[in-house]
Amino acid sequence: MAAKRKTPVKSRNPDLIRGVGKYSRSKMYHKRGLWAIKAKHGGVFPRHDPQPKAPSAAEKPSKFYPADDVKKPLLNKRKPKPTKLRASITPGTVLILLAGRFMGKRVVFLKQLPSGLLLVTGPFKINGVPLRRVNQSYVIATSTKVDISGVNLEKFDDKYFAKEVEKKKKKGEGEFFEAEKEDKKKLPEDKKEDQKAVDTSLIKSIEGVPDLKAYLAARFSLKSGMKPHELAF
Amino acid sequence: MPFKRYVEIGRVALVNYGKDYGKLVVIVDVVDQNRALVDAPDMVRGQMNFKRLTLTDITIDIPRVPKKKTLIEAMEKDDVKTKWENSSWGRKLIVQKRRASLNDFDRFKLMLAKIKRAGVVRQELAKLKKENSS
Numbered sequence: 001m002a003a004k005r006k007t008p009v010k011s012r013n014p015d016l017i018r019g020v021g022k023y024s025r026s027k028m029y030h031k032r033g034l035w036a037i038k039a040k041h042g043g044v045f046p047r048h049d050p051q052p053k054a055p056s057a058a059e060k061p062s063k064f065y066p067a068d069d070v071k072k073p074l075l076n077k078r079k080p081k082p083t084k085l086r087a088s089i090t091p092g093t094v095l096i097l098l099a100g101r102f103m104g105k106r107v108v109f110l111k112q113l114p115s116g117l118l119l120v121t122g123p124f125k126i127n128g129v130p131l132r133r134v135n136q137s138y139v140i141a142t143s144t145k146v147d148i149s150g151v152n153l154e155k156f157d158d159k160y161f162a163k164e165v166e167k168k169k170k171k172g173e174g175e176f177f178e179a180e181k182e183d184k185k186k187l188p189e190d191k192k193e194d195q196k197a198v199d200t201s202l203i204k205s206i207e208g209v210p211d212l213k214a215y216l217a218a219r220f221s222l223k224s225g226m227k228p229h230e231l232a233f
Numbered sequence: 234m235p236f237k238r239y240v241e242i243g244r245v246a247l248v249n250y251g252k253d254y255g256k257l258v259v260i261v262d263v264v265d266q267n268r269a270l271v272d273a274p275d276m277v278r279g280q281m282n283f284k285r286l287t288l289t290d291i292t293i294d295i296p297r298v299p300k301k302k303t304l305i306e307a308m309e310k311d312d313v314k315t316k317w318e319n320s321s322w323g324r325k326l327i328v329q330k331r332r333a334s335l336n337d338f339d340r341f342k343l344m345l346a347k348i349k350r351a352g353v354v355r356q357e358l359a360k361l362k363k364e365n366s367s
Contacts, residue, residue: 218341232333233336
């Protein structure tokens with residue numbers, strides 16, 4: 001192969017219209033400098049012999065030929081991107097949760113996880129919402145923002161929130177009674193530590209704004225006369 | 234009950250329908266029985282049906298179809314903006330706009346303020362009741 005350039009050259013022959021170049025063959029010969037290459041090699045254009053190919057291993061004839069042709073499915077190289085985040089949702093925005101156990105709670109948005117879900121925290125001490133994932137569609141973004149600069153969110157991703165896999169137990173009569181005893185799963189200590197680490201700097205910036213703490217502690221609800229399509233959040 | 238506000242040249246009106254909803258305009262000429270030529274400092278002079286206008290109490294002194302410059306000068310001289318903003322109608326509109334633009338956080342703070350004020354009023358009332366009864 002001839003030596004490759006550092007950056008590939010864009011065509012020296014711009015299109016007048018599709019299919020028709022600006023320069024003729026003779027002009028292009030001069031533009032590409034083929035005359036100089038020829039001159040360097042004594043009037044003959046340099047020719048490289050093909051490099052000898054490495055001998056390929058002899059293929060064994062296969063023992064089995066299928067009767068019918070099997071169709072191969074088309075190749076899919078698609079890499080899904082995380083959901084497009086609404087412009088109103090930026091790190092530190094106060095969100096209102098619309099569904100689930102914490103319906104109506106006002107919550108601080110931390111970051112968008114690679115699966116597209118939003119990572120969100122109460123903070124836990126203020127309204128009881130832990131570090132949690134939430135779908136963008138079940139959320140109203142308010143225009144209130146909290147300062148989130150002091151928080152380190154590197155370690156949180158979707159794997160952090162995966163369910164713990166339980167080891168399978170063999171069924172036996174005695175086992176049934178034991179299984180009934182341990183029904184409540186304890187939250188591991190490191191998750192509690194993570195919650196505290198995220199919340200301490202958040203709570204400090206929240207307490208800097210008057211009434212914000214009480215605001216986050218209260219739930220949102222529609223009262224009489226409130227028209228959601230006319231409300232500014 | 235006679236009419237108090239008349240359509241005349243120089244009458245300031247509020248637009249109550251259409252693209253220019255909520256704007257204050259000045260009637261600058263009358264086209265026919267139903268339409269007026271209307272002008273404001275920030276819009277192109279154009280015709281408008283009277284049904285789209287609500288007359289206000291404010292009038293300014295202008296000749297028929299004044300130039301934009303004269304119109305603006307006349308409006309400044311008669312202080313249309315301050316008169317409007319001090320009138321009860323104008324103040325109500327400003328309050329309505331403010332209330333509509335309230336944030337969710339602002340509404341929460343408003344609720345706290347209302348509760349606080351009600352508490353203070355109730356305390357005063359209780360004091361007065363006590364003084365009266367004793």
